[in-house]
Amino acid sequence: MSMRMRKKRNFDARMQACGDLLLAKGANGILNMKEAAEHFRALIDFSAAFGNDAPIELEIGCGKGGFICELACKKPNVNYLALEKMSNVILTPMEAVKAQGIENVRFLNIRAECIPCYIPENSLDTIYLNFSTPLPKLGYASQRLTHRNFLNVYKKLLKNGGRIVQKTDDRDFFDFSLEEYKACGFALENVTYNLHENGNPEWNIVTEYENKWVEKGFPIHRVEAVVIK
Ligand SMILES: C[S@@+](CC[C@H](N)C(=O)[O-])C[C@H]1O[C@@H](n2cnc3c(N)ncnc32)[C@H](O)[C@@H]1O
Numbered sequence: 001m002s003m004r005m006r007k008k009r010n011f012d013a014r015m016q017a018c019g020d021l022l023l024a025k026g027a028n029g030i031l032n033m034k035e036a037a038e039h040f041r042a043l044i045d046f047s048a049a050f051g052n053d054a055p056i057e058l059e060i061g062c063g064k065g066g067f068i069c070e071l072a073c074k075k076p077n078v079n080y081l082a083l084e085k086m087s088n089v090i091l092t093p094m095e096a097v098k099a100q101g102i103e104n105v106r107f108l109n110i111r112a113e114c115i116p117c118y119i120p121e122n123s124l125d126t127i128y129l130n131f132s133t134p135l136p137k138l139g140y141a142s143q144r145l146t147h148r149n150f151l152n153v154y155k156k157l158l159k160n161g162g163r164i165v166q167k168t169d170d171r172d173f174f175d176f177s178l179e180e181y182k183a184c185g186f187a188l189e190n191v192t193y194n195l196h197e198n199g200n201p202e203w204n205i206v207t208e209y210e211n212k213w214v215e216k217g218f219p220i221h222r223v224e225a226v227v228i229k
Pocket of ligand 1: 060061062063064065083084085086089110111112113130131132133207208209210
């Protein structure tokens, strides 16, 4: 998304109207995970936030949120966290969740780098990484959401046996990610380089970006990386 994207009309009032769905807001100028963990601790009480103790799954970089809304409707007995750094972007799924009366989704308007401040260890069943920004330049490798610095944090936040489910259209980013998972001791399952080879599998929820790339005929890569503690 362009840095010059215009703020949505009546942004502040609209954000406020969905405020009860927002569990965390703002990066507080913190840009890396070490700083975040040292400076700030505001661990979320999920039982209080959702009003139950159902399993928790997290999507990092939810964008317009079509994936998380559809998944939450399909699985009402799971609680979903949708994380997105851009407040102008996260407003769209927040409003959709409000309008549709979806009860099992909450939002984190923070950078992924800050998750250790908010998410307790051993609390997540699944982390979804859907079409994360590939950041192909070598100098940005440590900012890729599957860099080992992130994977080691995800590992702590996931329960034993929990998994990361990643989809991407970018082959170089996918290959990089597979190597990072292996280096961090994750077990790889259900690896595919062409998820839509025989049409969309009936269980697969197509994200906004996925739809774009599938329409252009690009293959979609997918992996599940399981934590063994
Ligand atoms: C390419 S879009 C994919 C959106 C959606 N998941 C989909 O598949 O349609 C990537 C999204 O991740 C967000 N994002 C990128 N880096 C992030 C970070 N470090 N922390 C939080 N969100 C991030 C971007 O703002 C953007 O909305």
